Amino acid sequence: xxxxxxxxxxxxxxxxxxxxxxxxxxxxxxxxxxxxxxxxxxxxxxxxxxxxxxxxxxxxxxxxxxxxxxxxxxxxxxxxxxxxxxxxxxxxxxxxxxxxxxxxxxxxxxxxxxxxxxxxxxxxxxxxxxxxxxxxxxxxxxxxxxxxxxxxxxxxxxxxxxxxxxxxxx
Amino acid sequence: xxxxxxxxxxxxxxxxxxxxxxxxxxxxxxxxxxxxxxxxxxxxxxxxxxxxxxxxxxxxxxxxxxxxxxxxxxxxxxxxxxxxxxxxxxxxxxxxxxxxxxxxxxxxxxxxxxxxxxxxxxxxxxxxxxxxxxxxxxxxxxxxxxxxxxxxxxxxxxxxxxxxxxxxxxxxxxxxxx
Numbered sequence: 001x002x003x004x005x006x007x008x009x010x011x012x013x014x015x016x017x018x019x020x021x022x023x024x025x026x027x028x029x030x031x032x033x034x035x036x037x038x039x040x041x042x043x044x045x046x047x048x049x050x051x052x053x054x055x056x057x058x059x060x061x062x063x064x065x066x067x068x069x070x071x072x073x074x075x076x077x078x079x080x081x082x083x084x085x086x087x088x089x090x091x092x093x094x095x096x097x098x099x100x101x102x103x104x105x106x107x108x109x110x111x112x113x114x115x116x117x118x119x120x121x122x123x124x125x126x127x128x129x130x131x132x133x134x135x136x137x138x139x140x141x142x143x144x145x146x147x148x149x150x151x152x153x154x155x156x157x158x159x160x161x162x163x164x165x166x167x168x169x170x
Numbered sequence: 171x172x173x174x175x176x177x178x179x180x181x182x183x184x185x186x187x188x189x190x191x192x193x194x195x196x197x198x199x200x201x202x203x204x205x206x207x208x209x210x211x212x213x214x215x216x217x218x219x220x221x222x223x224x225x226x227x228x229x230x231x232x233x234x235x236x237x238x239x240x241x242x243x244x245x246x247x248x249x250x251x252x253x254x255x256x257x258x259x260x261x262x263x264x265x266x267x268x269x270x271x272x273x274x275x276x277x278x279x280x281x282x283x284x285x286x287x288x289x290x291x292x293x294x295x296x297x298x299x300x301x302x303x304x305x306x307x308x309x310x311x312x313x314x315x316x317x318x319x320x321x322x323x324x325x326x327x328x329x330x331x332x333x334x335x336x337x338x339x340x341x342x343x344x345x346x347x348x
Contacts, residue, residue: 002195003187018194024203037202039211039223045202083210083226085346098305116232116340120267120306133308134263136228136344142209170210170226 038081038170051076052087052166055149060159066102066113066150069160075148077107080169082140086147089132089164092121096156103135103165104150108143113150128161173200173219214348216257224347227252231325234339242280242291242326245338251324253285256347258316262323263344265308268299270329270336276300277336278328281343286319291326306340 001017003009022028026037029047040046053074061067092099099121102113123129137147147167151160177193179185198204202213205223216222229250237245254260268277278298280291299305325343329336 003190005187007187009185009187009190017198021198021201021203025201037213039202039206039208039213041206041209043203043206045206045213081210085226085344100306115267116230118306118340122305131305131307133265133306134310134344135265135342136226136263138226138228170212 040081046081048080048169049078050166050168051078052164054165055163056161058159058161060157061151061153062157063152064154066100066104066152069151073148074163074165075146076165076167077144077146078167078169079143080108080140080145080167081142082138083170084137084140084145084147085168085170086135086137087132087164087166087168088119088135088149089130089162090119090121090149090160091128091130091162092158092160093123093126093128094121094153094156094158095123095126097154098122099158099160100152100154101160101163102150104148105137105140105145106148107145108141109145111137128159130162132164173197214257222257224255226344226346227254228342228344231341232339234337236335236337237327238329238332238335240328240330240332242278242282242328245327249325250341250343251322252343252345253320253322254345254347255319256286256316256321256345257318259312259314259348260316260321261346261348262295262311262313263308263346264297264311264325264342265306265344266297266325266341267306267339268297268336269305270300270331271334274300274331275334275336276330277338278330279325279338279341280328281323281325283313283316283321283323285321286317287315287321289313289315291328308342 102118280296283289
């Protein structure tokens with residue numbers, strides 16, 4: 001509201017325009033250290049938190065279609081808006097061809113793993129190669145979304161270890 | 171209107187409409203809820219006592235295309251590219267599958283910035299792979315020398331040896347403006 005000289009400022013006006021608006025600000029809505037605030041719509045903000053998961057064991061697959069390894073994941077479930085940054089890091093080796101790591105989205109959004117959103121690791125089969133990538137996941141359906149790493153090999157047996165997934169939701 | 175340091179109330183002094191408008195209304199209009207317009211936007215400091223909403227922007231070109239140009243240039247499909255309102259800083263992430271056709275050749279993906287800022291390609295700001303193995307990986311670059319305003323980020327490509335074609339696919343650029 002715009003105050004007008006000479007007009008009474010009522011308790012109802014204070015509650016609507018001062019109290020309720022202040023309660024929409026980050027200081028009032030903040031609940032957890034390290035979180036951040038993003039737009040949730042016109043004149044609306046929401047608190048978000050970055051989440052990560054890590055799977056350490058060395059495990060293998062010879063599947064040429066995306067699949068899980070012996071230990072599922074890493075996988076995270078969190079509330080997102082329509083966008084998120086997805087970080088993937090892994091070590092891998094394969095004496096025949098490339099190892100491929102992508103991520104699947106399930107829940108509010110359904111999106112299959114894809115070579116266009118993947119990390120490819122290639123070694124001579126003796127040593128491990130390590131690499132990472134950051135992907136912008138756009139056009140998500142807002143809500144609870146689960147991000148899970150999936151794996152495949154182009155040929156041969158692909159080994160994977162120290163697999164990290166993080167998601168920064170907007 | 172802009173942010174004003176909130177007044178300190180004094181007992182028994184009248185709280186005027188003008189004071190309400192300056193200290194309450196105008197300051198509330200500078201807060202995040204007042205400025206939120208786009209789902210998924212986030213807030214950064216624009217200047218002293220001022221915040222601004224920003225958004226992540228990304229573009230993807232899947233087509234596998236190549237070059238034998240040893241100077242950074244476009245591929246048949248230009249890009250990927252994004253145009254973003256930024257202040258002085260941004261995170262730029264490059265990602266692609268790439269490889270060169272033989273020898274010790276290397277494939278390079280970098281980017282230029284045009285618009286409010288002019289920044290040329292540079293091997294210190296690139297993703298590169300060597301030999302004839304197709305790898306897929308990325309690199310994140312932090313820029314703190316942008317001119318505030320509308321900046322366009324465009325991916326560019328090169329090979330290290332003109333005798334060996336460098337091929338690129340699943341090319342993505344992501345910009346997180348700060």
